[in-house]
Amino acid sequence: xxxxxxxxxxxxxxxxxxxxxxxxxxxxxxxxxxxxxxxxxxxxxxxxxxxxxxxxxxxxxxxxxxxxxxxxxxxxxxxxxxxxxxxxxxxxxxxxxxxxxxxxxxxxxx
Amino acid sequence: xxxxxxxxxxxxxxxxxxxxxxxxxxxxxxxxxxxxxxxxxxxxxxxxxxxxxxxxxxxxxxxxxxxxxxxxxxxxxxxxxxxxxxxxxxxxxxxxxxxxxxxxxxxxxxxxxxxxxxxxxx
Numbered sequence: 001x002x003x004x005x006x007x008x009x010x011x012x013x014x015x016x017x018x019x020x021x022x023x024x025x026x027x028x029x030x031x032x033x034x035x036x037x038x039x040x041x042x043x044x045x046x047x048x049x050x051x052x053x054x055x056x057x058x059x060x061x062x063x064x065x066x067x068x069x070x071x072x073x074x075x076x077x078x079x080x081x082x083x084x085x086x087x088x089x090x091x092x093x094x095x096x097x098x099x100x101x102x103x104x105x106x107x108x109x110x
Numbered sequence: 111x112x113x114x115x116x117x118x119x120x121x122x123x124x125x126x127x128x129x130x131x132x133x134x135x136x137x138x139x140x141x142x143x144x145x146x147x148x149x150x151x152x153x154x155x156x157x158x159x160x161x162x163x164x165x166x167x168x169x170x171x172x173x174x175x176x177x178x179x180x181x182x183x184x185x186x187x188x189x190x191x192x193x194x195x196x197x198x199x200x201x202x203x204x205x206x207x208x209x210x211x212x213x214x215x216x217x218x219x220x221x222x223x224x225x226x227x228x229x230x231x232x
Binding site for chain 2: 002031032033035037039041042043044045046047050051056086088090092094096097098099100101102103104
């Protein structure tokens with residue numbers, strides 16, 4: 001069972017928007033920065049969002065991140081078939097002295 | 111261009127040892143922290159270990175503490191993961207990842223390798 005909780009799956013039609021939630025506690029999300037990664041199994045994971053809401057260069061603004069209290073959210077607008085992948089949230093956990101990941105959310109484009 | 115290439119994966123019996131290597135290029139290696147993150151079959155990502163730029167700080171997940179050792183060789187632009195007393199549950203694809211050499215709360219994994227498969231089975 002993961003320290004950070006994500007829904008197992010979300011889906012939407014092409015062009016629509018999806019949001020992925022990530023719930024934690026004061027020892028991780030509540031007092032530390034959140035990052036988000038896109039991963040196609042067997043390939044290298046890709047950083048999408050860091051420091052809660054910042055995008056690395058090359059990541060389109062269709063991807064956005066936000067944080068409120070002990071929860072974070074990843075938003076994907078203008079959904080494309082190429083967005084089908086697993087998405088993970090991640091944060092430092094001050095109590096565990098460990099980086100923790102959510103269980104992952106599979107995005108399906110209908 | 112940042113590149114991370116893992117090697118050293120393979121099949122090992124329970125209780126055995128294996129050493130993973132990750133060669134880096136395209137950036138000033140000693141200025142970055144390096145990590146190992148794994149993904150067991152059908153499971154999500156799990157952080158394993160992190161070492162800072164000058165090897166002063168090393169962090170381990172509880173699941174590998176006392177069995178795995180992370181190290182780095184800055185002149186060779188390489189980071190290693192020595193895995194001892196391997197268990198069936200250590201079977202996973204192991205990814206090498208780069209991160210800023212900063213306090214943990216600011217540290218994220220900005221570049222990843224393609225991964226190396228480690229299978230622990232009798």
